[in-house]
Amino acid sequence: MKRNQILTIGSIVLLFLFIGYANGHLNAYYIRILNNTAIFLMFAASYNLINGVTGQFSLEPNGFAAIGAYTAAILTLTPAQKEAMFIITPMVPWLQHIHMSFFPALIVAGIVTAMVGFILGFPVFRVRGDYLAIVTLGFGLTIRVVSNNTMSITNGPLGLKGIANYTNLWWSWGFAIAAMIVIMRLINSEFGRAMKAIRDDEDAAIAMGINTFKIKMIAFVTSAFFEGIAGGLLAHLITTISPTLFTFFLTFNLLIIIVIGGLGSMTGTAIATVLVVWGSEWLRIVEQPMHIFSLTIPGIPGMRMVIFSILLIIIMIFAREGIMGQKEFSWDSLFKLFKTKKVANK
Amino acid sequence: MKKLLNILAVMIAALMFMSTGSFAKEVKVGVVWPMTGPIASFGQMAWKGAQIAQAMAPKTKDGATIKLILLDNKGDKVETANAVSRLITKNHVKAIIGAIASGNTLAAAPIAEKNHIPLLSSSATNPLVTKGKEYVSRVCFIDPFQGTVAAKYAINNLHAKTAAIVVDIAQDYSVGLAKFFVESFKKMGGKIVAKTFVQTGDQDFSAQISAIKAKNPDLIYMPTYYQEAALFARQARQFGLNQVIMGGDGLESDALLKVGGKAVEGVTFTTHYDPKATASKVGKEFLKKFKAKYKVDPDAMAALGADAYLVMVNAINRAGGSNASSEAINKAIRSTKNFHGITGVLTLVNGDAVKSAVVRKVKDGKFVYVTTVNP
DSSP, X not given: OHHHHHHHHHHHHHHHHHHHHXXXXXXXXXXXXXXXXXXXXXXXXXXHIIIIISOOOOOOHHHHHHHHHHHHHHHHSOHHHHHHHOOSSOOOHHHHHOOOOHHHHHHHHHHHHHHHHHHHHXXXXXXXXXXHHHHHHHHHHHHHHHHHHOHHHHOGGGOBOOOOOOOOHHHHHHHHHHHHHHHHHHHTSHHHHHHHHHHHOHHHHHHTXXXXXXXXXXXXXXXXXXXXXXXXXXXXXXXOBOGGGGSHHHHHHHXXXXXXXXXXXXXXXXXXXXXXXXXXXXXXXXXXXXXXXXXXXXXXXXXXXXXXXXXXXXXXXXXXXOSSTTOOOOHHHHHHHHHHHHHHHO | OHHHHHHHHHHHHHHHHHHHOOOOOEEEEEEEEOSSSTTHHHHHHHHXXXXXXXXXXXXXXXXXXXXXEEEEOTTOHHHHHHHHHXXXXXXXXXXXXXXXXXXXXXXXXXXXXXXXXXXXXXXOOOTTTTTTOSSXXXXXXXXXXXXXXXXXXXXXXXXXXXXXXEEETXXXXXXXXXXXXXXXXXXXXXXEEEEEEEOTTOOOOHHHHHHHHHHOOSEEEOOSOHHHHHHHHHHHHHTTOOSEEEEOGGGOSHHHHHHHGGGGTTOEEEESOOGGGOOSHHHHHHHHHHHHHHSSOOOHHHHHHHHHHHHHHHHHHHTTGGGOOHHHHHXXXXXXXXXXXXXXXXXXXXXXXEOOEEEEEEETTEEEEEEEEOO
16 A cells, blocks of 8 residues: 555656656647646546546536636736726726736635535536436536626626736646545545445435435535636636637537546546547647648648547447546556566566 | 669659759748638638738748648637647747637737747737737728728718617627727717627527617617628518618628528628729739639638738748748738738738728629728
8 A cells, every 4th residue: 555655656746857847848839738738637537526426417617617717817817907908898896906816816716616516506416317417508508608798797708818827837737636636535535435326326325325415516516626727727828718718619528538538537537638638739730731752632621620530439439438447547456467467478 | 573663763763852852942831720610611711812812922032932831720719829839839930820710819819929929810800919919910900990980881871870789799709899889980979779689699689679670770780790690680671670781891701691682682891802892903813813713702801811921921021031030020010011912001000900991782682892991
C-alpha cells in the first residue's frame, strides 16, 4: 500500500516537473493544447462522476460551464473594462464595481455553480433515466437563453471580452490534478461505493438503506463545482466568452470523451481527453494540401471530422465499453503485468 | 528489364525535381475561416473570393508567391484560438486573415496582439473587435455606420417617421445593429414605436407581428439573419402588415428569396457589395473571374474575403515585399489609404475600414442595386 502511494505522489511530482519544463521550453501552441487538455480533463472527469460512476445520464455540463465562466470572468474584469464593454445596456452597478483576483474568482465561480447545482438537484432528481437526461438538457438550453437575455449581467449575445489571460499551465494542471484527486478519493470512499450501487441497481440500493437522493446530490454538486472552475479557467484561457460558446456541442464533446474512455473510469477519461483534444489538432494535417512528388492533393476542410467519426465507430465496435470499461489504472496491476511476463520468459 | 528500371529511375528523379524544384520565395499568410459548422457557408464563400483574388494577384512586387494556409475554425472560439496559435508558432506566418464572426475574431485577437502578428478580418462588424487593439484590423465597415446608413435611407428616401424594431436576441450582430439604428433614427427625428424580440431558429412570429400591427409604424427595421427575416415577412404579409421591411447585410442570401417568395418583395437592406455598383477595374475583373469559375455572382462575403486578401498583398508590397516583417506589414495595413478594392474605396482608420455602403432591395425575386451611401 505504501509503495503505491509513493509511486502516485512520485508520478504527480514528475508531471509537475514536466509542466515546469513545458512552461519554459514548449512553444505557445503546444502550451495552449496542454491547457485545453487540463480544462477538458476537469470537465470530463467531473461529468463522468455523475454520468459514469453514479449512472445518472444527464446533459447539463454546458450550463455549469457557462455559469462558472461568466461568474469568474465578471469577477476578474475591472470596472472600467465592464463600463466600456456594456454598450447595449449598462451593467447592474453592484456587479460592475466588484473586482477580485484570479484564484478567489475561480473558487467563487465553483461555489456559485455548485449552489446552482444544489438547487437544480431538487427538481431533477425526482426523475430517473431518460427523463433526467431531458430535464438536464433543458437546463443547459435555459442557461443559454438566460445569458442571451440578461444583458445587464452577461452583456447578452455580445459576450464579454478582454478577460485577462490568467490561465497558465500551473493553474490549469494544478486544478485538474486537484479535481482528479478529490474525485478519485470520493469514488473510493463510502459515498463512492454507494454511487456505484445506485448505478448498478437503484432499487436494490434503496432496499439496502442507501439514501439515493443524498448520494446523487453529492455527485451532482461535486461535479458542478469542478465544472464551474473549469469554465472559469476556459474563460481566462480564450479571454472572450459569449453564449454561443456554451451550446449543446460542448456537452456532446464531453459525452464523446467519457464514452470513449469508459463510463465510470477516470483513467479512461484521462486517456480519452488526450485522444480527443490532441487528435482533433493533430488531424489538421489531413485538411492541408499534400504534395506527393509533383502530385498535389488539395486539402478538404472537414476531413478530420470524418476521420474522427470513423475512429469513434471503430472504438465502439471493438471496445463497446470504451477504452477502459469500468476499470481503473492501478500500480498493483502494472506490477502484476511485469511479473507474469517474467514467468512467461522463463 | 534494366532499361525499364532506368527509365523508371529517371522518371522518379524528374518528378522529385519538379516537386522540390520550386525553390521560389514565398510569403506565408494564414487564413482562419469556418469551413465547417453553423456558419460554414460564410467561410466557404469568403474562401472562394480570396482564391479568385489570389489568382488575380498571386505574387508580391519582388516576385515571391503568396502562400495561403487555410485552417478551419468550425465557427468556434476555442478552435479559432488553437488555429491562430498553430499558424503563428508552427507555420510561422507573417500575417493572418480571419475570422468571419466578430466573436471568433475577438478570441483570436489577444494571440495576435501578443505575438505582434497582424490579424485582418474580412467581416467582423462589431465595434468592439478593434477597440484598443494594435494588430487587429478589418476591411468591412462597422455596425454603427451600417445603422446610420439605414436610418438615413429610411428617413430621406422612404420618408419614414415611425419605425418598429425586430431584434434577434441570440445574435450579437443583430443586437448591436439595432441599437445603432435606433440611435441614429431618433437623432434624425424619427420615433421608435415598438421593439420586439425574436430568437434564432424561431418559426412563429405572430406575437411580434400583432404587437407591431397595433402601433402601425411606417417601417419595420429587422437586422436579423435571412431565415428569420424570410419567415417573418411571410407571416407579416398574411396578417396584413405591408410596411417596408429593412435590414442589414445578414439578409443577403438566396435563401431569403427562396423561403420568402413574394412576401420579401421590397425588402431593403444595407450591405457591403453589389456587383452592379462595381466601377473599378479590379472589381470588374473579379466579377468576371468569379462568375467564370463558380457560375454565380459573388456575394458580400466573397467580395470581402477577396478584399482582405488584396489589402494584405498591398500592405506586404508597401512594407517592402517578401522580406517585410510582421510589424511593418501591420503598419502598412493600418495605414491603407484610398485603396481601390472589390467592395469600393477603403481607408483604414484605427484598424476600421471607412468606406461606402450599398443599399439593395428585392425586386421581382432578385436583389437589385438601389444606391451607394458614402461615409
